[in-house]
Amino acid sequence: xxxxxxxxxxxxxxxxxxxxxxxxxxxxxxxxxxxxxxxxxxxxxxxxxxxxxxxxxxxxxxxxxxxxxxxxxxxxxxxxxxxxxxxxxxxxxxxxxxxxxxxxxxxxxxxxxxxxxxxxxxxxxxxxxxxxxxxxxxxxxxxxxxxxxxxxxxxxxxxxxxxxxxxxxxxxxxxxxxxxxxxxxxxxxxxxxxxxxxxxxxxxxxxxxxxxxxxxxxxxxxxxxxxxxxxxxxxxxxxxxxxxxxxxxxxxxxxxxxxxxxxxxxxxxxxxxxxxxxxxxxxxxxxxxxxxxxxxxxxxxxxxxxxxxxxxxxxxxxxxxxxxxxxxxxxxxxxxxxxxxxxxxxxxxxxxxxxxxxxxxxxxxxxxxxxxxxxxxxxxxxxxxxxxxxxxxxxxxxxxxxxxxxxxxxxxxxxxxxxxxxxxxxxxxxxxxxxxxxxxxxxxxxxxxxxxxxxxxxxxxxxxxxxxxxxxxxxxxxxxxxxxxxxxxxxxxxxxxxxxxxxxxxxxxxxxxxxxxxxxxxxxxxxxxxxxxxxxxxxxxxxxxxxxxxxxxxxxxxxxxxxxxxxxxxxxxxxxxxxxxxxxxxxxxxx
Amino acid sequence: xxxxxxxxxxxxxxxxxxxxxxxxxxxxxxxxxxxxxxxxxxxxxxxxxxxxxxxxxxxxxxxxxxxxxxxxxxxxxxxxxxxxxxxxxxxx
Numbered sequence: 160x161x162x163x164x165x166x167x168x169x170x171x172x173x174x175x176x177x178x179x180x181x182x183x184x185x186x187x188x189x190x191x192x193x194x195x196x197x198x199x200x201x202x203x204x205x206x207x208x209x210x211x212x213x214x215x216x217x218x219x220x221x222x223x224x225x226x227x228x229x230x231x232x233x234x235x236x237x238x239x240x241x242x243x244x245x246x247x248x249x250x251x252x253x254x255x256x257x258x259x260x261x262x263x264x265x266x267x268x269x270x271x272x273x274x275x276x277x278x279x280x281x282x283x284x285x286x287x288x289x290x291x292x293x294x295x296x297x298x299x300x301x302x303x304x305x306x307x308x309x310x311x312x313x314x315x316x317x318x319x320x321x322x323x324x325x326x327x328x329x330x331x332x333x334x335x336x337x338x339x340x341x342x343x344x345x346x347x348x349x350x351x352x353x354x355x356x357x358x359x360x361x362x363x364x365x366x367x368x369x370x371x372x373x374x375x376x377x378x379x380x381x382x383x384x385x386x387x388x389x390x391x392x393x394x395x396x397x398x399x400x401x402x403x404x405x406x407x408x409x410x411x412x413x414x415x416x417x418x419x420x421x422x423x424x425x426x427x428x429x430x431x432x433x434x435x436x437x438x439x440x441x442x443x444x445x446x447x448x449x450x451x452x453x454x455x456x457x458x459x460x461x462x463x464x465x466x467x468x469x470x471x472x473x474x475x476x477x478x479x480x481x482x483x484x485x486x487x488x489x490x491x492x493x494x495x496x497x498x499x500x501x502x503x504x505x506x507x508x509x510x511x512x513x514x515x516x517x518x519x520x521x522x523x524x525x526x527x528x529x530x531x532x533x534x535x536x537x538x539x540x541x542x543x544x545x546x547x548x549x550x551x552x553x554x555x556x557x558x559x560x561x562x563x564x565x566x567x568x569x570x571x572x573x574x575x576x577x578x579x580x581x582x583x584x585x586x587x588x589x590x591x592x593x594x595x596x597x598x599x600x601x602x603x604x605x606x607x608x609x610x611x612x613x614x615x616x617x618x619x620x621x622x623x624x625x626x627x628x629x630x631x632x633x634x635x636x637x638x639x640x641x642x643x644x645x646x647x648x649x650x651x652x653x654x655x656x657x658x659x660x661x662x663x664x665x666x667x668x669x670x671x672x673x674x675x676x677x678x679x680x681x682x683x684x685x686x687x688x689x690x691x692x693x694x695x696x697x698x699x700x701x702x703x704x705x706x707x708x709x710x711x712x713x714x715x716x717x718x719x720x721x722x723x724x725x726x727x728x729x730x731x732x733x734x735x736x737x738x739x740x741x742x743x744x745x746x747x748x749x750x
Numbered sequence: 751x752x753x754x755x756x757x758x759x760x761x762x763x764x765x766x767x768x769x770x771x772x773x774x775x776x777x778x779x780x781x782x783x784x785x786x787x788x789x790x791x792x793x794x795x796x797x798x799x800x801x802x803x804x805x806x807x808x809x810x811x812x813x814x815x816x817x818x819x820x821x822x823x824x825x826x827x828x829x830x831x832x833x834x835x836x837x838x839x840x841x842x
Binding site: 202205322373374490663 | 753756757760761763764767768769770771772774775776778803804805811812813814830
């Protein structure tokens, strides 16, 4: 099998918000920059982000980056690195104003300033009361953001390779990164993109779960490639879940449905939330509702043939209330659950939404390895695929768009600084390319192998059952065994269609190669962490004064690093020291 | 199916990978129901529809928006009526 080589100063993988922001920085500095993307840039999953981007502009009321920083540290359940969090919150105003100058159509106040709205977890004066901090463009913030940044990239001559799938990182024996191998989907051609700077901005991997709000493109390609190249993955046990996704589909049912009187019921028709939260009932917080739902399912009171979902019932509400106050819910239930919500309850399950962990980076966007966080030469990452770590154990709403702007820019800036100091390209390491060719050849010639769809489904069901929103020691232990068995099947996937042009079966097999790395990292890291923190909630974590909410700072205030090689785990300290201000000291996370 | 059409259908299917999960699922069910050997009219209509922005396309599919174009309306109708149900599974 042959390949060609193309040389660039910088190669960016992924054209969502983080990739586009990084590319602006490099192209504006005059560097020859390639962006590889599986889909057209404005169809990246950033489009789905509606809530807005957090920045303490203070346009409607007093606000301060230090308050935003406090909220983010607290939201992270103190697992976030405080230097990176300070950096992000201080940079927020700058990147939002830049975006405005790129043409982003933010909603406006009458005085012409950017309109800001409140969002969960964002408070003024160190947790005192809610503050209006989110900047949005109607309900299409992510979409508008991508358009503004794509246009800017066109202006500064970024070279886009649309419908190309990156396959592997090229890393030489010294550990330096030299680019990626990639496949042109239109021809099946393999190309080595030889670069001095490589930035991963490939988004999350929510498709490891059976129930996920993520689009199908979110297959953790960058995270999988990094793992195969020997880069450890950080804090992969932390995934944010939403309680009410349509079972079997993942499409979100807004919390407003329960606000209007929707009731969760088990297979006996019981309003089970009365037992778990006698006062708030169905309106209890997301994590409480999710845990109750999982407990009902695990104790055999789930619904359906597999007893694997519960029901959200709005049939007692007047139809006119549903159609007036909950527009779209009737259509979503019909389209994705096949039920008329006016007459039948909607099947729902807690649904995976956001990946807090990822490729370890510092606030400069450099990928770092080891307990001492040593930068990997020539390698940078930003956005959901990266772990800076600003979200720690739990992300605040509207901090994801901020993350991709700040760290996309930061990764681009750092790459520019490094390129200024660099000489010629190092000779291309062909061993990495040979490894890619062997992987492609294995898939093309595999016989008697496993079915891609069935294997992916086995992975998704295993993750949902064994490492879902509420975690149990025995289930996690069994989950480790099961996911490693699934990994054996992934190593021998077979495709019947061997054609070269837009062979979606081949692409899905390569995506599964990436997903399984994320799944293994998640399961093994989750099994090992014997506490509850943020989104990682175990039923056996003891809640007392020493370990509030089950959080054990004495033993577990540290980042997990999972190594693909031998499924090894190591741990590195959380950076508790911010850049310029005092440490935000540990305390119980309560709202 | 000849290899040229197979390549065109492969490209169309890939263009059905969208930014929004809702559309991914709608298109997945469409292909499951229709199979790969769609007629030339459907192929042309789908090609045009796939050029829409994701939010606009979703508004058309869920009935919040309409379009004055007979061919596209017919295609949207096919998307809306493609099989659904919690147990049909999502494969992506």
